[in-house]
């Protein structure tokens with residue numbers, strides 16, 4: 408089974424993906440994560456794509472496909488993938504269809520998590536990431552999760568918060584600045600919204616729109632209903 412998962416920045420794709428993967432026996436592959444890893448590793452590819460990604464713009468299709476193709480060569484994805492944040496353009500959708508088709512597979516469903524622009528902005532700009540990206544990497548929202556203050560900076564008493572999963576220090580994500588978030592929201596409206604429609608109309612994939620505004624458990628329940636009723 409292969410699933411496409413879309414939603415504005417902060418819509419909860421990362422949070423919900425574990426549950427979907429477990430229920431459907433698929434492996435999550437996030438092009439955003441793959442792209443961030445290339446940039447962090449300062450690879451040749453990372454240097455080419457850095458400016459696009461850090462400005463909140465889409466990385467050109469051929470480059471995303473190159474990065475993704477490498478990941479899809481690994482054995483763990485043979486049984487099915489949850490594509491998080493991919494495809495984002497009609498061209499990418501065609502490439503994905505071709506790649507799956509060559510392997511006798513197809514997109515079985517598209518999940519779109521829907522939140523307002525204001526909620527997207529609030530979730531992204533008040534979100535901190537665990538400083539231990541290797542062993543933990545959990546995100547925490549300052550307002551929704553009210554993390555514990557473990558220390559204060561000597562300079563100006565700014566609180567330093569603890570990760571809700573491992574207790575280590577939380578740090579600001581470098582995609583949390585409002586201007587960058589706004590560009591990503593605008594890009595979503597310009598490129599991804601029309602694409603999600605196209606995936607239903609032109610590509611003929613079943614598209615399931617899920618309200619991403621309630622709490623984490625409520626969203627998970629709604630996703631589980633879609634899975635039970637349509638994908639079992």
Ligand code: AMP
Pocket residue numbers: 416438439440442459460461463464465466467471491492493494495496499591
């Ligand atoms: P995400 O974490 O999915 O919001 O992705 C972070 C950033 O990576 C985006 O703002 C884009 O710059 C880039 N990116 C991720 N997926 C894609 C894609 N399928 N096509 C083009 N750019 C992408």
